[in-house]
Structure formats: C-alpha cells, structure tokens
Amino acid sequence: MIATESLSKRFPRVTALDRLSVDIGPGVTGLVGANGAGKSTLIKILLGLSPATEGSARVLGLDIATEGAAIRERVGYMPEHDCLPPDVSATEFVVHMARMSGLPPTAARERTADTLRHVGLYEERYRPIGGYSTGMKQRVKLAQALVHDPKLVFLDEPTNGLDPVGRDEMLGLIRRVHADFGISVLVTSHLLGELERTCDHVVVIDGGKLLRSSSTTDFTQTTTTLAIEVTDSDTHPDGTRAVREALLGRGVEIHHEGAGLPGAGHILLLTAAGEQTYDLVRDVVADLGLGLVRMEQRRHHISEVFTNGTGDSDEQRKEAVGHGG
Amino acid sequence: MAVEQPLTSPPGETTRIHDIGYRGYDGPRLGRAYARRSLYSQSLRGAYGLGRSVKSKALPMLLFAVMCVPAAIMVAVAVATKAHELPVAYTRYAIMLQAVISLYVASQAPQAVSRDLRFKTVPLYFSRPIETADYVRAKFAALASAIFILTAAPLLVMYVGALLSKLGFAHQTKEFAEGLVSVALLSLLFAGIGLVIAAVTPRRGFGIAAVIAVLVITYGAVSTLQAIAEVQGHSGAIPWIGLFSPVTLIDGVQSAFLGATARNPGGVAPSTAEGIVYVLVTLALIAGSYGLLLRRYKKVGL
Numbered sequence A: 001m002i003a004t005e006s007l008s009k010r011f012p013r014v015t016a017l018d019r020l021s022v023d024i025g026p027g028v029t030g031l032v033g034a035n036g037a038g039k040s041t042l043i044k045i046l047l048g049l050s051p052a053t054e055g056s057a058r059v060l061g062l063d064i065a066t067e068g069a070a071i072r073e074r075v076g077y078m079p080e081h082d083c084l085p086p087d088v089s090a091t092e093f094v095v096h097m098a099r100m101s102g103l104p105p106t107a108a109r110e111r112t113a114d115t116l117r118h119v120g121l122y123e124e125r126y127r128p129i130g131g132y133s134t135g136m137k138q139r140v141k142l143a144q145a146l147v148h149d150p151k152l153v154f155l156d157e158p159t160n161g162l163d164p165v166g167r168d169e170m171l172g173l174i175r176r177v178h179a180d181f182g183i184s185v186l187v188t189s190h191l192l193g194e195l196e197r198t199c200d201h202v203v204v205i206d207g208g209k210l211l212r213s214s215s216t217t218d219f220t221q222t223t224t225t226l227a228i229e230v231t232d233s234d235t236h237p238d239g240t241r242a243v244r245e246a247l248l249g250r251g252v253e254i255h256h257e258g259a260g261l262p263g264a265g266h267i268l269l270l271t272a273a274g275e276q277t278y279d280l281v282r283d284v285v286a287d288l289g290l291g292l293v294r295m296e297q298r299r300h301h302i303s304e305v306f307t308n309g310t311g312d313s314d315e316q317r318k319e320a321v322g323h324g325g
Numbered sequence B: 001m002a003v004e005q006p007l008t009s010p011p012g013e014t015t016r017i018h019d020i021g022y023r024g025y026d027g028p029r030l031g032r033a034y035a036r037r038s039l040y041s042q043s044l045r046g047a048y049g050l051g052r053s054v055k056s057k058a059l060p061m062l063l064f065a066v067m068c069v070p071a072a073i074m075v076a077v078a079v080a081t082k083a084h085e086l087p088v089a090y091t092r093y094a095i096m097l098q099a100v101i102s103l104y105v106a107s108q109a110p111q112a113v114s115r116d117l118r119f120k121t122v123p124l125y126f127s128r129p130i131e132t133a134d135y136v137r138a139k140f141a142a143l144a145s146a147i148f149i150l151t152a153a154p155l156l157v158m159y160v161g162a163l164l165s166k167l168g169f170a171h172q173t174k175e176f177a178e179g180l181v182s183v184a185l186l187s188l189l190f191a192g193i194g195l196v197i198a199a200v201t202p203r204r205g206f207g208i209a210a211v212i213a214v215l216v217i218t219y220g221a222v223s224t225l226q227a228i229a230e231v232q233g234h235s236g237a238i239p240w241i242g243l244f245s246p247v248t249l250i251d252g253v254q255s256a257f258l259g260a261t262a263r264n265p266g267g268v269a270p271s272t273a274e275g276i277v278y279v280l281v282t283l284a285l286i287a288g289s290y291g292l293l294l295r296r297y298k299k300v301g302l
Helices: A039-046 A068-074 A090-100 A105-118 A134-146 A164-179 A192-198 A216-223 A239-249 A275-288 A302-306 A312-324 B031-047 B054-080 B090-096 B098-118 B122-126 B132-164 B169-200 B204-231 B235-244 B246-257 B272-300
Strands: A002-010 A015-024 A028-032 A054-059 A075-078 A152-156 A184-189 A201-206 A209-215 A225-230 A267-271 A292-297
Touching: A002 A039, A015 A039, A015 A054, A015 A201, A015 A209, A028 A164, A028 A192, A039 A054, A039 A152, A039 A184, A068 A075, A075 A134, A090 A105, A090 A134, A090 B031, A090 B122, A105 A134, A134 A152, A134 A164, A164 A184, A164 A192, A184 A192, A192 A201, A225 A239, A225 A275, A239 A267, A239 A275, A267 A275, A275 A292, B031 B098, B031 B132, B054 B098, B054 B132, B090 B098, B090 B132, B090 B169, B090 B246, B098 B122, B098 B132, B098 B169, B098 B204, B122 B132, B132 B169, B132 B272, B169 B204, B169 B246, B169 B272, B204 B235, B204 B246, B235 B246, B235 B272, B246 B272
Parallel strands: A028 A184, A028 A201, A075 A152, A152 A184
Antiparallel strands: A002 A015, A002 A054, A201 A209, A225 A267, A225 A292
C-alpha cells in the first residue's frame, strides 16, 4: 500500500522527517508518535501535496512525486482539525465533496446516502452541521473521506476530542472500514493503547525517525498490562496485598504497585498473558471474597514508551522498541 | 446503487428496509476538469444563495432586484413617452449603479473564498484530484459570472424593452453589445479584486469591509480629485487620476473604445493612447489578482 525510501522533509528550522523508510501493507495501520513527531507531515507528503526534501515514496504503487493527482483520486483524507462549514447539511456537504472527487452527480448522491448511513448518521444528516456534536462532526469528516470508495484512507487523529464512548465507537468504525468496506486505513494517534486494539500493524515514529514497525500481536503480547483494584474485607483488611500474594502464588507477573498512578497502593499492575489471566483474576478475587472495583487494560500514552523509569512494563517496551527500530 | 431497498410487500405488511451492507463504487471517476466544473457551478449558485439557507439568499436576490428595477422603469417610461432613445445608455447603467455592484461583490466575494479558509475546508479540496489553479480558476470564473449576471440582466431588460418599443434594431444591438463587453470587463476586474481581498481576510466581516473600502472609497477619492482638477483647470490630469479606482477604470475603457460618455467631472474621455493605458491597467489588474490568488493558495495548501 505505502512504501517510503529514506524519505526526509526539512523545513528551515526543523527536520520533520529524517530518512524514514517503512513498508505498510493492506489492513489497518496505526501511525503513532508524540505531537510534532512528523505524522501529519508524512500524510501530506504521501498525498503528493508537499514535496519531500529527499527520498521517494509510493502509494498504491504510484510515485508521490509525479502521480499525485492519481493518488489523490484513489485515497481519502480525514484531517485532524475542524474542516466543516456550519451552514450546510451533512448531505449537501458530502455530495459536494464526492463530486470534487470526480463522482457524477447521481452517483455522488447515492454514495453520500450510503456512506452517511454506514458511519451512523441518519435523519440528522439533513440538518446544518453547525448543530452537530463533536462525535457527529467526526463521522461527517470520516464520511467525506470514504464517499468516493477509496482504496486507502488517511485518518489524522480521528478520536481527538471524543469522549470514551465516542472514542470506542470511532475505533469500531475504523475497524469496519477495513473489515466490511475493504478499504485499507492509515490512522494516526498519539495514544498507543487505542491503536493496539484497532490496528493490525503499528508504526511508531519519533522526531521524524522510525522507532518501530511491527504487527500489533507482537506488541500486545509483550505489553498488555492490566490494572486491577479490589475492595478490602474483614477477613482481608488489606485486599490489595491478599490478591497480590494469591496471584503471585498462581504464577502471574506483578509489577510494582502502580506508583505514580492515582490511587497508588490500591492498584495492582500485572501482565496479562492472555484471556486466561482475566479469568484467573476474577476467580482469585472471588475466592478471597473481595469485590473487584476495576480491571482495565492500561492505556499507554506514547510518551511512556520513551520516558525513563516509570515502571517495569515501560522498561520492557523500551527494549522492544530498541529491537524493532 | 440503491441501498435501502423498499420491497414491494404483500398488502397489510409495512415496507421493510434491508441493510445490504457496504457496496463499493466501480462507476466512472470524472477527474479534474469535472471537479473544476462542479466547483464552478456550486460557487456560482452559492453567489446567489442557491443551495444555501434562506438568509443567504436574501441579500444577493435583493441586490439583483435593485439592479433590474430601474431598468424596467426606464423601459416603461420610454415606452409610455414613445421616446426615440432609452433615457440611460447601456454602458452608463453599471457605472450609475456601481454602489450596488460594489455591495454585491463585498457580500459575495468573502462568501466564495473566506468560508473555505475560515472553516479550513481548503485541505479537503486539495486532498482530491483538483489543484490550486483549478480551485482558483473555478472560484474566479464563478464570481465573475455572478457579477456578469448581475450587471448584464438589467441591460437585457433594457434591450428587450427597446426592441419592444421599436427603437432602431441595429443601433440598439450595437450599443447593447458594447454594454455587454463593458460589464464583462467590469465583472472580471471586480471579481479579481474582491477575491484577492477576501482570500487574505478569512474573517468574513473584515472581508466585506475591506472590499467596500477598496471599491467605494477609491471611487470617491478619485472622483473628488478629478473634480478638484477640473475646477483648477487641469482637465488633462483627469484621465490619469481615473486609473486609480476600478469604477473609473472601466468608465475610461468604455468611454475610450465602447462609445460611452465619460462620467467623470467635466466629462473628459481619455484619448486613444490614454485609453490603451486604461485597457492595459485593467488587464494587468485582472491577471495580477489571478496570480496573487494562486500564490495565496499555494501557501494555504494543507
């Protein structure tokens, strides 16, 4: 789908991309990096809108330097920022964008109705966009990127500004874009955790350099960390410790007790080896007669991958990154 | 590509909607030229508020009516009094109503380009097959066409009225044609100036004010200077001063070459040589504003 060869982009004062070589295949690929890591710059270059300082890249087998127009006909782009005029309805707007992609008028209308329905906008699509919630606006932005049935879409921070539920819905939608619509996806985020759940493959860049490119199964096997919190009871005045000992006895790897996290001392971080770990935690807690307050996958902020001394799991990640890069 | 297929069902059963899943698109993709045409027609319609809210239709439609009503009244008067000539020449009509045209440009030029800039819709265009030049050309052509419709419609009313009241056909046709050439030039010039100003002022209110300032204030200033020059007996300077406002520029071109009577104080028409300068300045301004727009949008990019 995408192949770059020592792609560099230098601005007078900053180097946005530094000899980046990466191969991205079909499927959902996450592009992770802190703010300013060069994610948006990479997308602009891949769309053929901004020339690379050196190096080359091909998108869908087309050269970005010479076949930009042909690339833009076959890919969709959802920008990070707001890009919707408030005084037109979603239908009118998306129809117009479909025609801008070259779809004949009738096809543009049909594809618009189709696409808006698929992203989950129904009756409200006839109302002016100005009155939409952030979640609905994100759906319209996604719809305009999909309306011309591209082979590949670039989604720049699609979950930005969404609440947790909206985030999950958007991630589910992104999954469907590939699974049901057959469109490959390159999605950027600064949250590694949410991409782990959505993507087949994750590319991590930092400072314009490739840090790691690997399939998410590799990633999650070594890194899924569970945070659990339990209640105390009369028989076990310190529930956390009781669970900790019980779990250690069953061979579960437990990290130090979540220092630095809110509620430190009451939170256990443990490595989930797979589905069975979840069951094990449930059984252990139930056997001890304690209440399980929460059990969640810890969302890793990308910066944790690179910063020192925040915990064992992060040490492991750094190592992994070192090997992968 | 029917998606929600209402099936004709046996009586008594309500129509059902079947979700038949995602369908791809294998139809034609018409490319850049088509996208440019679509953008042109969308912008042209938008310049009269078509396809937009009722509120945005009000001003352009009102101004359109204001442009046409005097023409209709003139025709009515000419028919009633059985005059041998229309009370106002075709070429003079637009100059007479220049304030209305300026107001129209001021309200619609920001509408045409500032919205896309302000709501950051521009990247969505440039992530599609069209390029900067296509976008600029479509917008330029659309606004120029909109102004042409605004200025040519009253001329058409006058022309039809003149023919109905059996004024000389050949004479009327020639003057009508000259009037059309003049308003075509005016449309290109005003569209160019309006768009350049609007494209650098993403805030719509500022855009409107700036366009009015450039079109109306320069006209006022130039007219005043010309009046002073006339009173002080420097009539030779009048045509040169006229180069500095869009309205007097068009007036100069048409009074030099299109048989119009100059509207400046003293009624001094430019000589042929001066007229050529007028034409060159007009064309340079039109080309210059196109170039500036291209540069502006090269920068905006994504």
